[in-house]
Amino acid sequence: MFRYTIRRLLFAIPTLLVISFIIxxxxxxxxxxxxxxxxxxIDAKTREAIRISLGLGEPFHIRYIAWLNQFxxxxxxxxxxxxxGSPIGDSAGRMRIRSWSTRSPVVDLIVxxxxxxxxxxxxxxxxxxxxxxxxxxxxxxxxxxxxxxxxTLFSMIGFSVPTFFTGLVLIVIFSVNLNWxxxxxxxxxxxxxxxxxxxxxxQIAMPVMVLALFNAAQISxxxxxxxxxxxxxxxxxxxxxxxxxxxxxVMVHVLRNSLIPVVTVIALGVPQIFGGAIITEQIxxxxxxxxxxxxxxxxxxxxxxxxxxxxxxxxxxxxNLIADLLYGILDPRIRYD
Amino acid sequence: xTDAPAISAKIEEHQPHRSLWWDVWAQFSTHRGALAGAAVFxxxxxxxxxxxxxxxxxxxxxxxxxxxLGPSWVHPFGTDNLGRDMLAQVLxxxxxxxxVGFTAMSLSLLVGALVGVMAGFFRWLDGPLMRLxxxxxxxxxLPLLLVIIMLFRDTLRRAFxxxxxxxxxxxxxxxITSWMQTARxxxxxxxxxxxxxxxxxxxxxxxxERRVITRHILPNVLSPVMVSATLGLANAIITESALSFLGLxxxxxxxxxxxxxxxxxxxxxxxxxxxxxxxxxxxLTVLSVNFMGDGLRDALDPRIRGR
Numbered sequence: 001m002f003r004y005t006i007r008r009l010l011f012a013i014p015t016l017l018v019i020s021f022i023i024x025x026x027x028x029x030x031x032x033x034x035x036x037x038x039x040x041x042i043d044a045k046t047r048e049a050i051r052i053s054l055g056l057g058e059p060f061h062i063r064y065i066a067w068l069n070q071f072x073x074x075x076x077x078x079x080x081x082x083x084x085g086s087p088i089g090d091s092a093g094r095m096r097i098r099s100w101s102t103r104s105p106v107v108d109l110i111v112x113x114x115x116x117x118x119x120x121x122x123x124x125x126x127x128x129x130x131x132x133x134x135x136x137x138x139x140x141x142x143x144x145x146x147x148x149x150x151x152t153l154f155s156m157i158g159f160s161v162p163t164f165f166t167g168l169v170l171i172v173i174f175s176v177n178l179n180w181x182x183x184x185x186x187x188x189x190x191x192x193x194x195x196x197x198x199x200x201x202x203q204i205a206m207p208v209m210v211l212a213l214f215n216a217a218q219i220s221x222x223x224x225x226x227x228x229x230x231x232x233x234x235x236x237x238x239x240x241x242x243x244x245x246x247x248x249x250v251m252v253h254v255l256r257n258s259l260i261p262v263v264t265v266i267a268l269g270v271p272q273i274f275g276g277a278i279i280t281e282q283i284x285x286x287x288x289x290x291x292x293x294x295x296x297x298x299x300x301x302x303x304x305x306x307x308x309x310x311x312x313x314x315x316x317x318x319x320n321l322i323a324d325l326l327y328g329i330l331d332p333r334i335r336y337d
Numbered sequence: 338x339t340d341a342p343a344i345s346a347k348i349e350e351h352q353p354h355r356s357l358w359w360d361v362w363a364q365f366s367t368h369r370g371a372l373a374g375a376a377v378f379x380x381x382x383x384x385x386x387x388x389x390x391x392x393x394x395x396x397x398x399x400x401x402x403x404x405x406l407g408p409s410w411v412h413p414f415g416t417d418n419l420g421r422d423m424l425a426q427v428l429x430x431x432x433x434x435x436x437v438g439f440t441a442m443s444l445s446l447l448v449g450a451l452v453g454v455m456a457g458f459f460r461w462l463d464g465p466l467m468r469l470x471x472x473x474x475x476x477x478x479l480p481l482l483l484v485i486i487m488l489f490r491d492t493l494r495r496a497f498x499x500x501x502x503x504x505x506x507x508x509x510x511x512x513i514t515s516w517m518q519t520a521r522x523x524x525x526x527x528x529x530x531x532x533x534x535x536x537x538x539x540x541x542x543x544x545x546e547r548r549v550i551t552r553h554i555l556p557n558v559l560s561p562v563m564v565s566a567t568l569g570l571a572n573a574i575i576t577e578s579a580l581s582f583l584g585l586x587x588x589x590x591x592x593x594x595x596x597x598x599x600x601x602x603x604x605x606x607x608x609x610x611x612x613x614x615x616x617x618x619x620x621l622t623v624l625s626v627n628f629m630g631d632g633l634r635d636a637l638d639p640r641i642r643g644r
Contacts, residue, residue, distance in 0.1 A: 015475055022476070027484060156370075156631075160624040162575050164582045164595075165616035168602055172609040183605070275479040279579055283602070293480055294583060297487045305484055312477030320475070 019313045099304045106307045117288030124208040128215030136223020158217020167210045167283035185286040207284045226258040267323040271316040364636035371632020374625040385431035396425040430592035441573035444512025453523025519565040560637035567630030571623045
């Protein structure tokens with residue numbers, strides 16, 4: 001297991017390097033001039049000075065290596081420094097990835113926006129799993145019953161109807177017609193007591209439900225098929241023959257074993273959820289990472305977009321690794337070595 | 338021995354109808370969801386194809402006196418904030434969304450099948466091509482799609498005109514980022530097929546490799562490719578709508594379902610029904626395609642078929 005982990009970690013490095021190169025090259029070599037949106041009254045000399053101040057004076061490979069250095073060495077050092085409390089090395093002279101439109105370090109912007117996204121995404125994932133597991137268990141236990149049919153229909157609808165439509169429908173129902181929930185997510189709202197907590201619950205309810213439905217649709221399918229695989233196993237018959245109560249057989253023996261593949265599916269789904277959050281944040285005006293990305297794209301803020309896209313890639317590679325390792329840890333039948 | 342005549346008689350009884358596609362149809366038609374999906378999908382395609390000839394209002398015609406109207410006989414779906422007819426826009430948008438869906442799906446199938454067959458058939462290509470597939474699977478697709486469209490939009494608009502340029506760009510980016518699942522499935526099937534006796538027989542009579550692939554391998558990977566086609570169509574329609582919904586798809590005078598949702602989302606309090614029609618159109622299309630894919634998967638699986 002340990003050797004496998006090391007091998008996978010080593011293999012992730014070239015993958016990430018190639019992806020970082022693709023992202024960097026794509027954004028860097030694309031047509032278009034970063035000073036193109038500036039007023040026409042700026043003369044060519046000033047324009048050139050602006051280009052150099054944005055770091056565009058250097059050739060492509062130097063900028064790529066500088067960006068890698070900033071992303072993999074300088075920024076982690078800065079984060080460590082904040083935890084540590086005292087400066088590590090030459091912290092003032094360290095180059096940071098700076099956004100072109102705000103001129104502040106990209107990582108600071110990302111740190112600022114992450115909590116909102118994590119709240120919405122994390123809550124929706126938890127709610128989605130809590131909906132999905134009972135549905136999966138019941139529809140597998142009562143296979144081909146009406147409840148199973150309803151579960152199938154639910155999951156089919158859940159992953160066919162796009163989140164941007166469910167979100168708008170929820171807004172029309174709960175904000176426009178019933179006037180129960182706010183249409184826009186207010187990020188400046190802080191929870192100080194019971195009343196403000198209720199306000200927070202109300203404003204987070206719709207974005208969470210939209211993403212949770214989408215997640216639940218997929219996870220409940222996996223849960224169902226995994227339960228079906230296990231229900232016909234010999235150990236289930238043994239447990240029943242021993243005279244164990246039915247709910248113990250299903251809820252303890254079968255459920256625990258069925259959760260093994262589902263856990264890996266849950267881990268694999270995390271990066272996709274961040275992708276889905278881009279759309280949901282746009283519907284409910286949550287100013288999280290997705291809104292940051294869209295804003296960066298619209299403002300042609302290349303360093304910000306490069307860094308954010310690469311972070312999404314790191315999430316995908318990371319969670320793939322986590323899923324594989326979890327599978328090996330949870331299921332003793334899987335041997336990687 | 339006494340059973341033998343009975344069995345052969347039984348086989349003969351079934352003989353007249355039995356062809357692969359008849360079998361597939363027989364299994365497909367037992368799947369109620371798939372039949373309903375096929376019917377709804379056919380209806381939507383038909384409506385989008387001939388609808389604009391029956392409902393002849395120009396989707397781009399501005400009529401300021403008739404803005405923000407509810408449903409009426411003249412405008413069955415109402416009108417938008419500029420007085421454009423919603424039904425005409427949904428029909429016109431459907432044509433674009435369907436066209437994008439079908440073209441992008443074909444492109445992704447072509448790339449996926451090509452990569453899959455090459456990787457499965459030629460040993461020396463297997464490693465590199467599968468690493469490439471893994472790499473593409475690790476790319477953050479939605480952010481990249483947005484970035485590519487933002488960067489290349491203006492160049493392509495200048496080269497091919499505003500509509501064709503965006504159409505080509507969207508079809509290309511969706512096709513090029515969704516072929517990986519097809520490639521993996523096809524590769525697996527080709528690896529198994531390659532070892533079968535009929536391929537050996539074909540080789541032993543001196544069939545050229547290209548001929549083995551086109552004549553013996555490709556027809557046998559048709560069923561996984563067809564199932565991927567349905568998934569690919571659903572995926573392409575959703576992706577196009579998502580891009581348009583984020584404001585990075587087609588221009589606003591060129592309606593697609595996603596674009597109509599994007600334009601309608603700012604008028605939720607005034608005319609909430611406006612988002613309903615394009616949203617329902619997307620959802621119904623994708624739902625029916627997914628049901629069809631479900632039925633097709635069962636129908637094309639010889640282990641399930643005939644049971």
